[in-house]
Amino acid sequence: AQRVTQPEKLLSVFKGAPVELKCNYSYSGSPELFWYVQYSRQRLQLLLRHISRESIKGFTADLNKGETSFHLKKPFAQEEDSAMYYCALSGQNQGGKLIFGQGTELSVKP
Amino acid sequence: GAVVSQHPSWVICKSGTSVKIECRSLDFQATTMFWYRQFPKQSLMLMATSNEGSKATYEQGVEKDKFLINHASLTLSTLTVTSAHPEDSSFYICSARARRPSAYNEQFFGPGTRLTVL
Numbered sequence: 412a413q414r415v416t417q418p419e420k421l422l423s424v425f426k427g428a429p430v431e432l433k434c435n436y437s438y439s440g441s442p443e444l445f446w447y448v449q450y451s452r453q454r455l456q457l458l459l460r461h462i463s464r465e466s467i468k469g470f471t472a473d474l475n476k477g478e479t480s481f482h483l484k485k486p487f488a489q490e491e492d493s494a495m496y497y498c499a500l501s502g503q504n505q506g507g508k509l510i511f512g513q514g515t516e517l518s519v520k521p
Numbered sequence: 522g523a524v525v526s527q528h529p530s531w532v533i534c535k536s537g538t539s540v541k542i543e544c545r546s547l548d549f550q551a552t553t554m555f556w557y558r559q560f561p562k563q564s565l566m567l568m569a570t571s572n573e574g575s576k577a578t579y580e581q582g583v584e585k586d587k588f589l590i591n592h593a594s595l596t597l598s599t600l601t602v603t604s605a606h607p608e609d610s611s612f613y614i615c616s617a618r619a620r621r622p623s624a625y626n627e628q629f630f631g632p633g634t635r636l637t638v639l
Contacts, residue, residue, distance in 0.1 A: 447630075453632075454614075454630045454631065454632045454633065455565070455614070455616075455630040456630065457627055457628075460627070495562075497564065497565070506553055506570060506572075507553055507555075507618045507628065508555070508567060508570055509555070509565075509567065509616075509628060510567070511564045511565045511566075511567075512564060513563065513564045514562075514563070514564050516562070
């Protein structure tokens with residue numbers, strides 16, 4: 412079964428502290444992994460995708476196939492990073508269908 | 522670019538009535554649109570996948586006769602909640618996948634529609 416698990420519902424850190432939002436997945440094949448972010452009162456938007464291996468707003472995420480993880484990291488959190496973060500998976504030959512994790516609310520305190 | 526709109530942004534209706542929600546891709550053609558449901562502080566649950574010119578594919582547990590989806594053009598998909606009941610109250614979000622070839626499978630999301638059934 413395809414599944415995305417984000418074990419933390421809420422993650423609270425102070426400004427400048429490192430952040431790691433955990434994401435584990437279950438999929439028998441080679442999935443595409445994504446991180447989406449939803450700022451307060453805004454629509455969901457793509458933050459990162461594992462294929463592009465890029466860094467956006469200081470965030471990075473590495474796909475670890477051995478551990479079936481795609482954790483999102485940032486070395487120094489900023490207050491404007493406070494938002495809901497969703498890890499998502501798209502399977503092969505599924506027409507782009509996304510399976511979302513439960514989401515983690517990141518709160519960065521001053 | 523790649524903007525998706527939804528209309529209305531919020532709607533209140535009486536129990537037993539039907540409500541139509543529109544999802545439009547404003548500056549690109551979308552071969553596929555997806556409809557999600559989101560409860561407060563919870564994840565997005567995929568309801569159905571809508572392909573232009575064909576019948577929608579519904580996820581397990583989603584009643585196709587209750588949630589009617591039409592994808593009449595490459596820029597418009599509609600979700601009609603028929604005979605709405607209070608338990609249908611939720612935040613409905615659509616997303617669109619661009620027609621142009623993309624290696625990244627990116628979906629562009631609408632702002633959502635808040636449905637409240639009294």
